[in-house]
Amino acid sequence: MTMPASRTSTTHGGGSSVRLATSPSGSAAAAPDRHQPGSSFLYSRHGLRWRVWDFAVAVLAFWVAFLLSPHTERMPALWYMLTVGSLYGFMLSTAARITGVPLPEHGVSTYELLVTCLVAVGASYFIFSAAVGLTLVRTYGRYIVGVTTGLSVLGVAVPRYLLGKLMVAQPLGVVLYGVGGRGQTCLQSLGGSRLFRVIGFLDASGELRGATLAGVPVLGRVSEWPPERLRGLGVDLVVLCDEPAAVQDHAELLAGLRVGGVELLTMGAFLEQYFRMVEVDADSLPWLASQPLVLHSATDLVAKRLLDLVVASGALLLTLPFWPVIALLIKLDSPGPVFLRQTRVCRHGRLFTLYKFRSMRADAEKHGAQWASVNDPRVTRLGRFLRLTRLDELPQLWNVLGGEMSIVGPRPERPEFVDRLGPRIPFYDQRHLLPPGLTGWAQMRYRYGASEEDARRKLAYDLYYVRNVSLVLDLEILLRTVPLLMRGSR
Numbered sequence: 001m002t003m004p005a006s007r008t009s010t011t012h013g014g015g016s017s018v019r020l021a022t023s024p025s026g027s028a029a030a031a032p033d034r035h036q037p038g039s040s041f042l043y044s045r046h047g048l049r050w051r052v053w054d055f056a057v058a059v060l061a062f063w064v065a066f067l068l069s070p071h072t073e074r075m076p077a078l079w080y081m082l083t084v085g086s087l088y089g090f091m092l093s094t095a096a097r098i099t100g101v102p103l104p105e106h107g108v109s110t111y112e113l114l115v116t117c118l119v120a121v122g123a124s125y126f127i128f129s130a131a132v133g134l135t136l137v138r139t140y141g142r143y144i145v146g147v148t149t150g151l152s153v154l155g156v157a158v159p160r161y162l163l164g165k166l167m168v169a170q171p172l173g174v175v176l177y178g179v180g181g182r183g184q185t186c187l188q189s190l191g192g193s194r195l196f197r198v199i200g201f202l203d204a205s206g207e208l209r210g211a212t213l214a215g216v217p218v219l220g221r222v223s224e225w226p227p228e229r230l231r232g233l234g235v236d237l238v239v240l241c242d243e244p245a246a247v248q249d250h251a252e253l254l255a256g257l258r259v260g261g262v263e264l265l266t267m268g269a270f271l272e273q274y275f276r277m278v279e280v281d282a283d284s285l286p287w288l289a290s291q292p293l294v295l296h297s298a299t300d301l302v303a304k305r306l307l308d309l310v311v312a313s314g315a316l317l318l319t320l321p322f323w324p325v326i327a328l329l330i331k332l333d334s335p336g337p338v339f340l341r342q343t344r345v346c347r348h349g350r351l352f353t354l355y356k357f358r359s360m361r362a363d364a365e366k367h368g369a370q371w372a373s374v375n376d377p378r379v380t381r382l383g384r385f386l387r388l389t390r391l392d393e394l395p396q397l398w399n400v401l402g403g404e405m406s407i408v409g410p411r412p413e414r415p416e417f418v419d420r421l422g423p424r425i426p427f428y429d430q431r432h433l434l435p436p437g438l439t440g441w442a443q444m445r446y447r448y449g450a451s452e453e454d455a456r457r458k459l460a461y462d463l464y465y466v467r468n469v470s471l472v473l474d475l476e477i478l479l480r481t482v483p484l485l486m487r488g489s490r
């Protein structure tokens with residue numbers, strides 16, 4: 001919300017410039033007092049309510065299919081419907097979690113929501129029907145299959161879609177504690193989301209009360225805003241964006257907000273919970289280090305390696321017949337080798353040779369390593385198609401089989417860019433804790449990187465993957481790659 005101002009002055013907080021605005025009379029601008037009801041009840045922090053909902057949808061869809069089927073002369077026994085229906089409910093609830101069916105607060109596109117729901121329902125019903133066929137030696141007709149899966153897709157997708165629209169209409173009221181650099185960074189992250197409404201800042205010192213920062217008013221000190229007053233302003237959540245020392249000075253007052261019904265999260269917890277990213281900031285080290293790397297045991301690493309071998313071997317068997325065709329088209333399209341060999345950085349900073357189908361002119365890097373860009377003139381005519389469909393990356397399956405890469409992980413970067421970005425971007429080397437991947441969380445959440453700023457933004461998602469890496473997350477990313485390939489997104 002923008003407040004009227006006739007003159008501005010500049011101060012500094014947390015090392016960053018802050019623009020202050022005052023009213024035409026010279027007095028500090030007043031804090032907003034319009035009440036807007038909070039909407040925190042719409043949000044499901046851990047997704048538990050949606051797992052229960054998906055279970056119920058599956059059971060109901062299974063029952064309705066039998067009730068409506070013209071081929072059902074008599075309903076099966078109650079124990080059968082409860083047991084088998086619950087099995088399908090468990091399958092769908094689990095598949096929705098693994099395939100990454102988004103929560104409404106994630107604000108994804110309708111396309112991604114629909115495709116992930118289709119994948120979840122298709123996978124769950126396939127496994128369910130196989131289990132029923134093997135244990136009960138029973139199969140279901142096309143009518144029951146069609147009604148069950150159709151109602152399941154509608155039951156999983158439609159409520160999420162409608163609730164997402166409702167969340168946009170009733171955004172979560174947020175107050176940021178801290179007007180320095182971290183507060184501004186958090187404000188920028190919130191600026192791109194329609195699910196949040198930034199109501200104001202709380203200032204530890206109170207010196208900036210009444211000023212505005214990027215059009216958002218500074219409300220004053222936390223001691224001046226008890227929970228009931230914040231709730232009256234429509235505040236659902238306070239995000240701690242200030243220095244640890246400033247937070248510690250008012251720890252008891254801030255903790256009291258939760259008792260009064262106002263949620264309280266650190267900036268790291270807020271960005272990870274709602275945006276599934278970790279902010280790239282030197283002050284983020286305590287949050288980044290607050291959770292050990294999940295894949296630390298030999299069992300976890302072996303399981304991830306087995307997933308790599310199974311997926312890479314299967315993909316090679318399916319795609320190898322097309323390799324000679326791709327190679328021939330590359331030779332006909334432009335002079336030069338079929339395969340591109342590049343040195344990349346893998347786990348623990350080691351170097352390896354990455355293989356790709358050549359998609360650029362043979363002399364594309366005669367002046368040294370360069371960022372790839374949208375509509376890059378160095379890309380050949382066939383190369384545009386190969387890059388759009390990711391067919392150029394098929395030879396990397398050999399890197400996966402060789403153990404230099406994984407199916408899922410941070411994108412392998414060139415050493416020239418690593419040497420340039422490492423000293424400039426905090427925690428950049430953390431992405432080398434895991435093997436690089438053919439696909440990854442950053443590729444799912446951010447566009448193809450073509451600059452240092454893009455690298456910084458993608459690192460926030462790579463750090464999220466490093467903190468939360470698991471086989472379930474790997475499967476989610478792998479399955480969410482499918483809609484990107486179908487859409488031709490890179």
